[in-house]
Amino acid sequence: MPAALDSPSDEALLARYRNGDGASFEALYARHRQGLYRFLVSLSNKAELAEEIFQDTWLSLIRSTTQPQGRASFRTWLFQIARNRLIDHWRKHSVHNPLHDSYDEQLHVQPDDTSSPEQQLSLSRDQARLDAALQALPEDQREVFLLRLHGDLELPQIAALTGAPLETVKSRLRYAQQKLHRLLAEEVPA
Amino acid sequence: MNDRKHTSDADDQMLIEHFRQHASGEPPASLDAFILAAAQREAPPPTPSLWQRWLQACQRPRWQMAFATVAGVALMVGLVLRSPVLHDELAAPASMEFSADQQESAAVAPPAMPAPAPITRMAPQGELARAPASPMQSLAEKPAAKMSKSAPAALPSLEQGLLEILRLREAGESKAADEKLLALHKRFPEEDLPARLEALRKR
DSSP states (O other): OOOOTTSOOHHHHHHHHHTTOHHHHHHHHHHHHHHHHHHHHHHHOOHHHHHHHHHHHHHHHHHOOOOOOTTOOHHHHHHHHHHHHHHHHHHHTTOOOGGGOOOOHHHHOOOOOOOSHHHHTTOOOOHHHHHHHHHHSOHHHHHHHHHHHHSOOOHHHHHHHHTOOHHHHHHHHHHHHHHHHHHHOOOOOO | OHHHHHHHHHHHHHHHHHHHHHOOOOOOHHHHHHHHHHHHHTOOOOOOOHHHHHHHHHHSHHHHHHHHHHHHHHHHHHHHHHSOOOHHHHHOGGGGGOOHHHHHHHHHSOSOOOSSOHHHHHSOOSHHHHSOSSHHHHHHHHHHHHHHHHOSSOOOOHHHHHHHHHHHHHTTOHHHHHHHHHHHHHHOTTSOHHHHHHHHHHO
8 A cells, every 4th residue: 555645655664763763663564564464374375374474574674774675665675575485485394386386377268258347246255255266376376466466566566576577477467367257256146 | 449458457456456355364463562572672773863972972081082182272272373462573573583782782772763663752762761661662672773773874862962062062063063953952842952961061
C-alpha cells in the first residue's frame, strides 16, 4: 500500500531507525508485517516455516546497516530478503525449490471463458477454496501473483526481484489470473 | 483490442481486490513482540546533534586544555593589539637607531621645531626647559632632535640670542645687535628682553 503523502517514506523511516529512532521501525513494521507474512504463508504453504522466515527477515533487516540499493524500493528489498531466506531454507533442508521449476504456460493454458463482469461477481468467497486455488497454481505463477497481491509490487519490480524478464513476469501473472478465474468461478443461478 | 485489454486489466484488478478482501492471516502477537523488542534492543544509539557533540568534546580534558590554550592566545593577542602605542614611536621609528652621543647633541639643540612634539613647545624656555621633565618628554624630544640635526639652519635659543647680542654690542656692532634683538623680540614677544640682557651682562 502506498504511504500517505504526509507520512514519511519507507526509506526515510529506515534511515531514521538507522540513526537511532526506534519509533520509526515500529511504523515501518506496522506497514509491512501483514503483507509479508501473508506472502510467506501463501508461498511456503506452511505457517511455521512462514513465521521462521518472517522473523529471520526482520532480524536481518534490523542487524543490517545497508539501505535499498539503486532504484529498488524498500518494499522490493524486503520481499527479496524474505524470498532469498525461503530459498536458502529449502536448500539447507534439501527441499526441492519449486520456484526454479520451468513451467511452460502454453502447455497448460486453457481457454478463459469467465471474463464477463457477471461471472466476475460470482467468484467464490470461500476461504478454503481461495487458498486451494492459489496452491493449485504453478509455483512461479503463484509467486508472481502473491508478490502482486501481498507486496503490491509493480511488474518491473517483480521482474527485478525474481530475476525474470519482464515479459515472462507479465505472462506468468496473466496465466495465473486466468487459472484463478477458472478455478473460482461459480455458476450463477439463472 | 484496446477495449478488450482494458477490460482484462480491470478484471485482473478485481481479482486482486477479491483476494485482498478475503485474505486473512496475521503474524502472532508473540512474534510481533519479539521482533519489536529486538529492534528496540539493537537500535543504534541516537546520533547526537552538532551542538551536543561540541559540548561532549568540551567536557574531555584534552579538548578543555586545547580550548583554554586557544582562548588564552586569543586574549593575549587582543590585549596586545588594543594596548596604546606611543605616537612618537610610530612617527619616528628611526629614533631607535640613535646612539648616546646623538641623543646628547639632540638634547642640546634648541627646541625650535614645533611640529612633532607639542610638549616641547609648551615647555618653559631656557636651560631648565632642555632637561626632560619626564621620560615621556624625553621621548617627545627625540624626533625634534633628529629633525634639528637635519635642518639646514637651526634657530638659536633665547639665551644664545641674548649672548650673541651682548657680544655684538661689545664688538661695537650695535646695528647688528639691534637687528638681533628685534628678531628675538618677534620670536619671544612676552619676554622682557632688555631686562634679561641687563642681567646677563651683569653676570
